[in-house]
Amino acid sequence: MIQPAKPDLVTVNIDGKEIAVPKGTNVIEAARLVNVDVPHYCYHPKLAVVGNCRMCLIEMGMPAVDPATKVPIMDPATGKQKINWIPRPQIGCGTNVSPGLHVKTTSPMVKDAREGVMEFLLINHPLDCPICDQAGECKLQEQATGYGRGYSRFIEQKNVKPKRTQLGPRVTLDDERCVLCSRCIRFSRDVAGQDVLGFVDRGSYSTLTCHPDKKLDHNYSLNTVDICPVGALTSTDFRFKMRVWFLKQTNSICTESSAGVNSVVWSREGVIYRITPRRNDEVNETWMPDSGRVLYKQVQSADRLKSGTALDALVAQAAAIFKTSAGAISVVGSGRSSVEEQFVTKKLAAALGAQAHLVKRVGEGDKLLISADRNPNTRGALVTGLISQLPCAELKQLSGEIDSGKVKTVVAINEDLLAAGLTAAQLAKVSVIYLGTHANATSAAAKVVIPTVTVFEKAGTFINQQFRIQKFIQAVPPLSGAHNDLTALATLSAAAGSPVASELGTLWPVIAAEVPALGTMLYKNIPETGLLLDSTPWAGLPFAEGETLHFKPAAPAAAVTA
């Protein structure tokens, strides 16, 4: 584990509580550290400050000192240093802490300011909360309750703005609900790098729209929905599908690439309705690609593999094949398997005396949160020892061994061997034992098919491009007729003569004992934001990934003269 550097601290006073925070911390963040909520709409910890909603107004003061001598001026009433309070409220989001800063978040001036801003925000806002899709997670709703006056004096005609505007393929805008905080504009311009959104018209008639001839169609467009504090920007896919308070939230990891984006899976009664990003300041901040959110649809897709046969019976069939092919077996593991599954895969391969391979899955990175390595767990395979080199293209080695007759049986774990580079002729030469989630050419040709579960139907860990081990939790029950990967692999390994635990709690001590990089670790002790491992043993490997958010490739080693 690598310890983060200690920050430069300053002492500030928030509502009478002293706290030491890193210098330059935003007042809203500093208040959060003492459990004080400073309400806001336009402020976002990962976006530029614009201070336009005016909801985070606070009272600010600095300790009084004599201008000439710099000697503190004491307050006779309290015996402490006198505080010079600024007569006007200041925005918290536009204020960074400095030594001695004093903040009041509950003074009469602040209360009056917030009530005024809240009243203004509501006067042109539709008051149809019961039928709004943002109900249950709306900041306007929450802060109107917490900071508003509880009644309205507005009797005029409300402004009416467009509804159901399709801004892009995945985002629908109900502009009548917009509070003009501009978070979406700043995100699109500053984070996603595509300046497509803007306001037209002026004053209270300002309307959010796309620039002429542009659409909100970049692969991060759904982040604008996440950060919209009200129900203006909605996901076309999720819109009016489910009330959020009915949904269970489960922490997970995106498997789209080795970036290892932290996510939350929202589900109810075994059905997943949406995926949103989960904040990890070291990995994905608060963002997530759109393409990573649609992965949940695979759970319910029509081509899921399922079987009416018991796992033991399937394993018995595989064991029979193992017996007849002894010494001529290969295992194709998956970069999409979890660390635990890869560990057991290694056990299985060892028991079979089989060479283990991994499918290479390299594409183009987007410099943000999709890395060039589209396997989420290549580093897990290295750390567990399933592989010792990076996977080669098109399973070249295995391909040669099949042609030469050296390999007669292949255990394929959730990888379509045809798509991975084998030919149909080669596939016909071997007996395939396939463990996977969805039907494909390999599962069709396999002699034994063991249906397994998706990442959403199990728990485990992945190691991302940073060599950070991160945990994902089971979100929904497994599909009926599918088997847990770990259980299936462990049962196969036992059948091959090498029993291994199949439950995370009992397996992890074994992993910790046998995998040096994971020593002292237990599944339940891995924090939600993951742990950085020591990547020194693999520093020389030519990883595919280029720079993305929070990741820089290691500098190439100096040339060695042989």
Added chain:
Amino acid sequence: MSAPAQQRIIFQHIDEPGYTNDIECYLRNGGYEVLKKSVGRKPEELIDEVKKSGLRGRGGAGFPCGVKWGLVDRKSGKPIYLIVNADESEPGTFKDRYIMHQDPHQLIEGTIISCFANNVKQAYIYIRGEMPEGARILEKAIAEARAKNFVGPNILGTGYSCEIYVHRGAGAYICGEETGLIESLEGKRANPRIKPPYFPAVLGLYQCPTIVNNVETLCQVKYICDVGGEAYAKIGTPGNTGTRIFCVSGHVQRPGYYEFPAGTITMGQLLNDVCGGPLPGRTFKAVIPGGSSAKVLKFGERYKGKRKVGADMVDYDWGVEDVPMDFDSLAMIGSMGGSGGVIVMDDTVNMVEALANINAFYSHESCGQCTPCREGSLWMKKISSRMVNGDARPQDGALLKSVADQIPGRTICAFGEACSWPTQSFTIKFKDEFDAYSEVKKTLPADRTVLV
């Protein structure tokens, strides 16, 4: 006591018969002589003259020009820009347009001198979008000046170069706010920036140190560099030096623009002696002394307190007519001198309707960036509009006041004050009219024109 005489310095040639806006006429009248004199001096000497002069900005806030120049970040290594704020859009104010239309070279000379003093190589004249003729005149004047080596490379052979560009706005009042102006100049929506950190003197145009000065202010600078800061400081009154241009509009017999030593003329002298007093048979009811955003003054009310005269604190007890027309006196009685636009209303004016007009303007001009101004200005407008169109309620005056109180001090820029001060002052000082306006709907004729 009769009014003092006008002292036309900036407006010396405005409306002068035979005076034309071309450079030949300007040169015949001593034009660009101050520039020649100034580029022969050290820049810091010129800044010092401006500081000594006590010149306060003529755009509205009255901030001392020399102090403003002193705040410019000269150590950043970035270029310093100067922007001439010619976005004259405050209702009631119409002085800058006459300078630009009739005496544009005065502005150009003042601009170049100010650029020289501050080591500025590029200046922009940001002119209001609705002044296309003014823009054309300025472009022509700059071309004339460039032809004679007063603008452009190697000015007057000194080695100093400065370019001036004219940039037309798109017709938004908010572009008169300095950071909104800068945003517009950069090609963005004119959304004022938050301060801190975006103080123009540090992070202005293209994130470089920037000076934003009013048209009249720069003309005053030219005069200061001519006669010297000390001589300039003798004009007017202590703390309010130089001349002040008043644009008087509304119900007086002689509306127009007048230039007086600052603080030497009272409101009563200006309106009665200079402007001929109220129209026949009428009496003055109210006056807005510094452009429509300033708080209204009600004739008949009295202002009492202590004020500084020399080294002494002296009691004052003034009616509207007694108030000296300077920044500090008007601030003392609860209003402001602003840009010098004096709007006069006599007893024919219904104050509810006058406020409705003002509120309509400000809600239209709100840029929409921050909540209190965006929603508050429109809300005030809607209340006012409903009132004057026949559906007033007795409590509407109090509601207007309360809404207005929720705006100032909580917005990103001073527009919040600009749009709320009229409502605050009108509803307090003319409370009777607002409270009684609910009776008006009973008497409105059916064919009455819908107001605002």
